[in-house]
Amino acid sequence: MYFHIGPYKIEHPVMLAPMAGVTDRPYRQLCKQLGASYAVGEMLSCDLSLLKTAKTRFRMNHEGEPGPIAVQIAGSDPKAMADAARHNVSNGAQIIDINMGCPQKKVARKRCGSALMAYPEQIKAICEAVVDAVTVPVTLKTRLGTDSHHLNIERIAQDAESAGIAALFVHGRTQRQKYTGKADYGLIKTVKQQLNIPVIANGDIDSPNKARHVLNETGCDGLMVGRAAQGNPWIFSQIHTYLMSGEKISRPTTAQIMTTLYQHVLNLHQFYGVARGCRMAKKHIKWFSAQLPAEFRFRELLTLDEGRAQLQFIEQHLLSQVA
Incomplete structure (x- = not known):
């Protein structure tokens, strides 16, 4: 069930x-190790004046990450987007992804992300500019439209393919929905039938059964798992195994979850530095804890503000109980 994005073979x-604030380099590496076939970096602004900020430097760090290195950029000006694409390719990006799916207000106010769905001519111009600017594949992540009365994904998808976009990722919601309601896969199916490039479905894919249903319903080449992977990187191998064989593999044991959490917290400390890594780790601790039996969900761990204390707590109070 493999396909290609440009010259890159996507194995499954x-x-x-x-996901901004989630899929940093440590989490992308973890998800790939545990079964994700592909991962896209956190959204980067096309404003190159932000290159000196710590947040941007961390988001542009791909050192040691297995390829293909996919970098997502966001903006509304075709020239600025083209410049950002060139810069990221010079920094190691092997695939450029254009963000037209983010529904957040702070992004929409700048007419970026899914707010661009209201301006199909501008979308076409951005796609053409970015494709012309780089020699690597360019992909597009989008939604169905701005709201239920303006569902223009079919036109945008066709324009994107004509512009040279190499693959299309479609979230089955509108901008107005954000993450409420249910994803609608009907239009994704229509888009897949109309295009010759790979189409990947996104939205509400949270189990092996749901993954098979979405693939069968849409006929898409791939699936993107977002929120369901927060604290649950095992979902990729669970879904892949089920799609290949129909087998449902067991959930990770408490020991496996705790060992993985410990290593991930340590990786965050090493990547960001102990102080920043400690802060970044708290949301991951909360998400991973949701996978654990109730007796292992120690709230005290979320109150610790020193990196070594985080690791010692996991070692002493958690790992020792499941060794």
Whole structure:
């Protein structure tokens, strides 16, 4: 069930969706190790004046990450997007992804992300500019439209393919929905039938059964898992195994979850530095804890503000109980 994005072979259809503040390099590496076939980096602004900020430097760090290195950029000006694409390719990006799916207000206010769905001519211009600017594949992540009365994904998808976009990722919601309601896969199916490039479905894919249903319903080449992977990187191998064989593999044991959490917290400390890594680790601790039996969900761990204390707590109070 493999497909290609440009020259890059995607070994199986289960992919990690980009999520700002979540899919940093340590988490992308973890998800790939545990079964994700592909992962896209956190959204980067096309404003190159932000290159000196710590947040941007961390988001542009791909050192040691297995390829293909996919970088997502966001903006509304075709020239600025083209410049950002060139810069990221010079920094190691092997695939450029254009963000037209983010529904957040702070992004929409700048007419970026899914707010661009209201301006199909501008989308076409951005796609053409970015494709012309780089020699690597360019992909597009989008939604169905701005709201239920303006569902223009079919036109945008066709324009994107004509512009040279190499693959299309479609979240089955509108901008107005954000993450409420249910994803609608009907239009994704229509888009897949109309295009010759790979189409990947996104939205509400949270189990092996749901993954098979979405693939069967849409006929898509791949699936992107987003929120369901938060604290649950095992979902990629669970879905992949089920799609290949129909087998449902067991959930990770408490020991496996705790060992993985410990190593991930340590990796965050090493990547960001102990102080920043300690802060970044708290949301991951909360998400991973949701996978654990109730007796292992120690709230005290979320109150610790020193990196070594985080690791010692896991070692002493958690790992020792499941060794």
